[in-house]
Amino acid sequence: MTGKFRELIAWELEENWDFPVLELILAITIIQVLSLVTLARDDADLLANISRPLWSSMVFVFAISAAVVFGRSFGESIERRKLVVLLSYPVSRVQVFVAKFLSNFLATLCLFGSALFVEGILLYMFKPNVYWLMFGDTWIMEVGNAPFIWGLMFFTLLLVVFFASSLMTFLSLMVKRFGLSVLIFLIYLFGMEYWAGAVGNRVPQAYLSLSLGPESIVRYLTAWYVNTFTENYMGTGALTVGFFLTGFCYLLMGGLVFLLASLILSQRIDLD
């Protein structure tokens, strides 16, 4: 890593992850995690019912938080002419783009990943029947499977954040406005949810959503792991390999396409 690239990453982290963004995202994540831990306790059925809407929306919190971070980093920096200032120094557009994307992506991932990690530790300490309810009702009877499931959740989180980050970066560069890009992002996100919900969950297209897509990855791979490496059996219900691949490819390939498009756009964009 060159000195300039390291400096750009430090610049980005210091500028973009300052109060109140870091504190706000951290607070939201802690609320999510605590609600999940409360759910996991045996005597918490009542609380579980009350707080269910909160934890079921966690994946959206990840996606929208990532979108806000990347919208600020790209859209706002164009809008407020911070990018013009940065590009007046002897750094290339590619360096600035990669430094911005990488630093924000890793910081977002570290923040949410840490939350997941803490959640895993708390769940292990309380020794409940382990509910990994974040992406659906995957109920694992054996606590020993928890690390694998946690790994899957982290991997899925990575995909969700990657997709949201790439999409938002693309939108920010396209419209050059923070507020407008967030609005388009939300319309896209919830538009897809509405459409995917409308087609039901029995066709692969239904898994082009952030509520079903990540769940399909965790449930399908968990079932594969349990059936392959343990003596237990876990059914996948109606979840076929096609459904799993739809959810997986949507997040991964979609993210890659938007990232590549963003990179090309960042080289051609007029900063007038």
Place this chain on the structure above:
Amino acid sequence: MKEPVVEFKGVTKRFGKVVALDDLTLVINGRVNGLIGPNGAGKTTLINTMMGFTRPNAGTIHVLGYDVDSELNEVKKRIGVLPERPGFPGTFSAEKFLVRVARLRGISKPHKSAREALDVVGLSEAGDRRIRTYSSGMYQRLGLAQAILGEPELIILDEPAANLDPLGRVDVLRIVESYSKEREVRFLLSTHILYDIEKVCDWVGIMDSGRMREQGSVEELIRKYFGLTYSIVVSDPQVFGAELAKTKYVKSVAYRGIAVIVTFKASVDVYEEVIRLAKKVQVRVEDVRPVLGSLDEVLRRVLIPD
């Protein structure tokens, strides 16, 4: 022989249907160069294309001898820029910001350079404050500080006096003069404050509708546009003026006190003509001298021709 500050060859830049730069061919090679013109004339677009912020639709641009398209990094290494409405990171302190800028520029002693730059622009006591707490004048001074950091070969200032109080403006002019004379740094200024241009620039370009309408030194431009205007004091201005107005080589006649202000259509032997006409109408000539206007009058004449 130093390379020209900038060379534009057939540069066109369009934003949709708006032509911001219209087949612009130009060489700027002064010590302190000024760009003036109305809003939307293309001044900022010209600077933006020099810095690679926007790419022209046609033509080539060389800055300090380097091709902007293929050697942009070499260009940036040699230039300090204060862009129009710059956005600095509000969460940084001014000193930390300048240290980071110095590192990006590859300056060997970033802390020392940052403190020097803050001192030059009069922000040394506020260097540890966060930029977001700065007033607009301090913000502009900080912009100047990051532009002069490390003494680049060329400093581009787009509206450097924006948001500055009169003392701040004087400071900017002082910095431009001292850096250009003592340290041989070259400048390109874009501003609406013509007094600043007249005071410090040795080359001026007047832009309008994406074209360079006039260029040269302030003195050259003033002589060009006012060299044909004379103030003539005679014993009977009304009679003399009326006689002057009848001649085919006079463009306009006006009266200012006891003087007749006359603008000739083309270069004529003014003194000979004045004496001939004075004899004809029998008035006594007391004084004949050229009237030289100011840069804002030149600008008006260039942009609004009669």
